[in-house]
Amino acid sequence: MVKPIVAPSILASDFANLGCECHKVINAGADWLHIDVMDGHFVPNITLGQPIVASLRKAVPRVNDTESTKPKAFFDCHMMVEEPEKWVADFVKCGADQFTFHYEATKDPLGLVKLIKSHGIKAACAIKPGTPVDVLYELGPHLDMALVMTVEPGFGGQKFMVEMMPKVEALRAKFPNMNIQVDGGLGKETIPHAAKAGANVIVAGTSVFTAADPADVISFMKGQVSENLAAKGLLD
Numbered sequence: 289m290v291k292p293i294v295a296p297s298i299l300a301s302d303f304a305n306l307g308c309e310c311h312k313v314i315n316a317g318a319d320w321l322h323i324d325v326m327d328g329h330f331v332p333n334i335t336l337g338q339p340i341v342a343s344l345r346k347a348v349p350r351v352n353d354t355e356s357t358k359p360k361a362f363f364d365c366h367m368m369v370e371e372p373e374k375w376v377a378d379f380v381k382c383g384a385d386q387f388t389f390h391y392e393a394t395k396d397p398l399g400l401v402k403l404i405k406s407h408g409i410k411a412a413c414a415i416k417p418g419t420p421v422d423v424l425y426e427l428g429p430h431l432d433m434a435l436v437m438t439v440e441p442g443f444g445g446q447k448f449m450v451e452m453m454p455k456v457e458a459l460r461a462k463f464p465n466m467n468i469q470v471d472g473g474l475g476k477e478t479i480p481h482a483a484k485a486g487a488n489v490i491v492a493g494t495s496v497f498t499a500a501d502p503a504d505v506i507s508f509m510k511g512q513v514s515e516n517l518a519a520k521g522l523l524d
């Protein structure tokens with residue numbers, strides 16, 4: 289059983305007002321914040337690192353922080369970096385709740401999952417569009433989440449690749465109770481494909497942060513995911 293989760297990608301936010309931008313989408317119904325970390329090597333772009341995540345953590349406390357009255361969120365860190373092993377401890381320290389590494393970036397995916405979990409946070413693995421889904425079959429039982437990229441990683445605002453949906457279907461068939469995330473080009477027009485295929489964690493940058501009414505976009509996407517999960521008997 290899984291829940292619908294919408295994770296706005298902060299890459300599409302106004303970085304000069306990052307805290308307020310995050311509060312805006314959390315107040316509009318976002319469950320997680322998706323934090324795209326790019327190193328200029330694994331992908332041809334550079335985004336943000338630990339100092340920004342640490343600052344954001346002060347503005348957006350952890351979900352289990354009962355003392356703060358600020359809007360809270362789960363930090364879903366998507367590490368588009370080479371040698372992801374090197375960054376686990378730093379990102380745990382600056383406030384990550386989940387560390388998603390790329391299957392293509394490591395020689396020892398299972399060892400990395402164990403390392404991440406040994407720090408007490410959740411471990412997830414992403415695959416690029418050209419990577420076959422079956423690389424995740426053995427790793428799946430050890431993962432908290434699998435991420436099927438629906439664009440080439442590196443940039444926001446790209447076109448959703450509907451041809452990735454058979455990967456999502458295959459993962460949902462094998463792992464009915466696992467969080468399955470899709471990332472890239474998701475919005476009101478494309479969510480029906482992802483929801484039907486069985487994705488339950490939806491990353492959406494441009495469509496949420498540039499919307500006149502982010503709450504409407506988030507609730508539409510959650511509604512689509514809920515309906516499809518319910519039809520499969522998997523809605524938590």
Ligand SMILES: O=C(CO)[C@@H](O)[C@H](O)COP(=O)(O)O
Pocket residue numbers: 297299300322324366439440441442443444445446471472473474491492493494495
């Ligand atoms: O990881 C990435 C891109 O590499 C994504 O998280 C995008 O940032 C999603 O942006 P939109 O396609 O929703 O604008």
